[in-house]
Amino acid sequence: MNISKSPWLLHYDGSSCNGCDIEVLACTTPVYDVERFGVINTGNPKHADIFLITGGINSQNREVVKQLYSQMPDPKVVVAVGICACDGGIFKDCYNILGGVDKVIPVDIYVPGCAAKPESIIDGVVKAVGLLDKKRAEMKANASVSHKED
Template identity: 55%
Template sequence: MNLASYRKKSPWILHYNAGGCNGCDIEILACLAPKYDIERFGMINTGNPKQSDILLVTGPVTKRSRERLVEIYAQMPEPKVVISCGACASTGGVFRGMYNCEGGVDQFIPVDVYVCGCGTRPEQIIDGVVQALAILEKKTKELEESVKLKREAVKEGHQLNRRHIADEIKPVLS
């Protein structure tokens, strides 16, 4: 029995509206409701980036939302999956080119699943999340392998507050 394969059964979602029209957001809310009930898949809407696996982003990224989006994304621990919900989150949609819009979510953070529609239907969101589960599992494996590789290369005793870097940077001109 491979315990690791059960990991994908617990995706906790985090929802952020980066400047959309609320349409997709209320459909995400509808997903939680009894008719669609995504808790069947073990999903919880945590509202807390530190404990989430899946980031559901809706809406085109406005200039003010951009930093918050990246900040929240950075606070999520790997493995993490980003789903852009709806046309405007995926590409900017109808808002593309407006002066305060920066375009799709993938301009700033890597997006794994694009969900189409304006607005997306709950079924589509659920479908997107289920696709994300497979990606999540793949990413988990990748992460574990990379961690294994890294642990051997890193020497002890560096500064703690940074990610360890295997090799020192040598000055080009000496």
């Protein structure tokens, strides 16, 4: 895998039970060490390349998720972690849950589980890094083609 730069990861907790959030945090500990794949955690969407979301989408966090997504530079990859982020999970029939993350923004990678295990989350992040590299290469190729046409 040829990574041109270390991708930055933004983690957002939607309306979750925090089970997946604890597992995401476990990924950053020395036991699992997701950073060995080159990702760096950030709290700033303007620096993030990978948007990792846990929990379902409700009416209160819908606009927050849209805003965070819109602030991220292109190319970007969205990872939905846990069954609640994938489709609303056990809360999908609740009056205030709109569903999974894909009800609001496009999702590239789904990591199911209740709660998603650190190994699964890391697998999703590694796939996200690969997809990000592919999107970067496509963006670079498109930029060089349009530059040659000028």
